[in-house]
Amino acid sequence: MKLTQWLEARLARTPPPWTVGEVRIFPGYLLAHREDAPEDSRLRHLLGWEAFLDLVRFDAAGRFRPLRGAPGLRKGWRRGPLSIDELFADLRVLYPGAVALLAEWETKRLAPTPFSETARRQTGLYEVTRQLPEEDLPALVEQICVRGCLRRPLWHAPAPQPEEQEAVPLLCPEACHFFLHKARSRAALRAAA
């Protein structure tokens, strides 16, 4: 089954609207920020991939959002009606890999990578993350992943039950670059102390 078909079937299993991270999908398919109503005439109708990418990559203050799972998606826009292919493409821009990772997870084909393994693989700038003491990990995960990201770090703790209204829970199978960057600073501080 192709991923677009899988997504369509997944959505059909639960009543709309469907929540994914900070967006909500309405039948049709219409896409808007979860705190906006798609029928609100004040919403800007976003057309084209460049405008959408721009929306996703910058917050309301114009700051760059390198981590797509971080909360802070701008409000005041809508997309659609979209085909299932277009919806899938938009979700790829909003939360890269989210649909594919969930499909793998639900078919038991997603094996999370423990942090020790990720760190061991690193060379160059991030090689120092190998020295991060294991007892420092929970605090970093709390700061970066729990408070700073909507994805669930499967590589650190078992996946909790998804919220019922969440159509596509955002999963994270391996520590991302953002995490490695922070872990590097922490490990360097430790080494200096």
Next chain:
Amino acid sequence: MRSSGGRALVLAGHGSMFSPESALPIYQHAASLRTSGAFEAVYECFWKEEPSYRNVLYEVEEERVYLVPDFLSHGYFTREVLPREFGLVGPVTRRNSCEIRYCEPPGRHPRMADAILEQALRALGEIHCRDVALLLVAHGTDRNENSAETAREQAERIRRSGRFAACDVAFLEQDPCVSGWRGLVGSQDLVVVPFFLSEGKHSYTDIPRMMGLARDPRDPEFRNPQETEGGRRVYYAGSAGMAPVVDQVILAQVEAFDEAHPMA
């Protein structure tokens, strides 16, 4: 990764946690190649943004995957990081029912000279290029000769074309340094093309500052050409990787790979 036949292009860029410009050419190349119809699907992935090199293959549904490092030359990322993160074992890697074909970076293809020319001609406008020298400015590093070598090869192609009065190469972090451009370039007028994939600190700030130019490209008062002492005029072009023709260079690298590694 689930196979449904067909071929996919995976463009692997560097990305940045701080500079939004870094990933832009990769998005642009991907968007253009999606409309070309050459592939069933085109995917972007990044070292420092999302999706990561590690996660992108979960999304790929095609049987044959052309992995193109969207870089201008070989180096640490193309030789070490990408092969490691994608689990490559050589130019062709089989994984389940999928085949990953690891192509050369676009910057190494002979057609990359077209991208440099395109940027230079755009900066020159109506000015005849035979009267102007082209200065290609690359990063360069004493730790890896590949970056400099690729820039020199492209400059040699442009020199051989005879379209410019001269074509020279200078670097940010190795000799000849771009700060010495006055002694390096003989012509009165020159067009400067940054040999970078994206715009950013190097093209917007470092090169203009090291050349002693009065304005950088983000200055609202920036105009081509800029007059420098001695009446020399400098035309400042966009980075080579931002030229629209680069998507065709990526396609050319895919074709070159198939010629070098015919399908079984």
